[in-house]
Amino acid sequence: MKLLVCISKVPDTTAKVAFTDGNTRYNENGVQFIINPYDEWYALVRALELKETLGGSVTVINVGKADNEQIIRKALALGADDAVRIDMDPADAWQVASQIAQYAKGGGFDIIFTGKETIDYNGGIVGGMLAELLDLPYVALAAKLDVDGTQLNIAQEMEGVKQLIKVSMPCVVSAQKGMAEARIPNMRGILASKSKPVQVIPASGDAAKSPVKVFVMPAEKQGCKMISAENPEELVQLLHNEAKVI
């Protein structure tokens, strides 16, 4: 099987959220970056499992500048065979999707994986756009995926509902929790990653359509009103009379 996994670079889940340049850019100062958890833990690991049981190859692709090499190497250390980096700093998900679609077109990939969403931008957009650009089926929010001949059996987790899907390859799938268990790269993987190929492709084409104009921090909480454990009934009164939420 020929598998393509789209990986994005995001700040570590505990990183401080602050902005610079008149609140137009994320402040990367002292921030540790990771592969977007949905891309790494679920999409990439499941792709690697499929390769291990059914044979084939796993290519990871990232749209980003040279400093994204660090997360690309991590994906190679986890077991991806090779990597592609499209050399640009994308300003929205449309730019990412249009770049990846150009690369993937005619590439013969059986499954193109994305994560459910990035944990910084929270769009959940790229997979669906890729599917439309490549005219492929799109199965979003996949929590389980098994190969059945030329088809896939997928369980989608949606609002309070699990939906079972049968879809033919090639297709685009967005992965979420449940699809696989996170892995940690071992020493051999880390050493091997150093000699694996990373192809760098110049960006071409499309302008952003919904870029960020400015970031805004939410208003600070007013502080927490404490209620004595001796009198928890007071909470109910406050929620009813003061907060008016029950």
Add this chain to the structure above:
Amino acid sequence: MQLVLVELINGKCKKTALEAVAFAAKMGETTALALGTASADTLQALGAYGIGKVLHINNEKLNQVYSKAYTKAIAAAATHVGADTVILSHNSTGRMVAPRVAVRMEAALFAGVNELPGNDTIRKAVFSGKAFADLQMSTGKKVISLNPNSYKAVAGTGTASVESFSVDFADSDFDYAITGVEDEAGGHVPLPEAEIVVSGGRGLKGPEHWGIVEDLAKALGAATACSRPVADIGWRPHHEHVGQTGITIKPTLYIAVGISGAIQHLAGVNQSKVIVVINKDPEAPFFKAADYGIVGDAFEVLPRITEAVKKLHAGA
């Protein structure tokens, strides 16, 4: 002109659909598009949320979401009414459909917005609710998906006219087969749509103690949720896991019981309007993000709160 997608479930409009309709109507003149089976009465009633006309494709195949068929229907309806803006919910349907529609219509996509647009921007939560981004909005075509529980649908008066609409679907528009649907919410409000959520963490010590959480949830008409480790050890189902790697919710009231308030947990719930934290450790980080707090033992405090809620409701 704008077009808003009305999602149906068992012949009724979904709550998120009403939110999207009210939001769209507030933005400007809007026609609705309803896909699937529904009675004329149900669709006429959408007039109370500010729209004049509903296009209805009464095709039972569309009771389930097929992203390509939905995309074709939305694009055709937009052309039919001359809409340059399409509005839908940022739920699973929106996630499957909105990106396709945007590409097909060559429109800009604003996914997961929280508020009505400003002058030339529209706001969405980013960094899992730790910040907002105002996205640049030009005058061209747009697709906007609205986060659940972000805009309150208030019914006024009015009746919409319903017009039957049709699209020539090809087999290839149904490009996957839906082979099974399991209802995990068991008829309750799905977690992302719930107004009130009661959530438990590792502090509850084991799945056998969830009765006190469920009792309070029942008294409040709330949905239940949990922290990640609780789902990982199998005390609760995965679909209840909220947080950075679970689902993001935005209820009006979130009650966290025995949850420490790790940053990854907060990421999924910090857009809640009011947060209540019940934890026996006064140093628990969650109190910093809370509006009301009780330092105490959940096993003692929770049943008393449940009784007080029952009394309140009985008296009201």
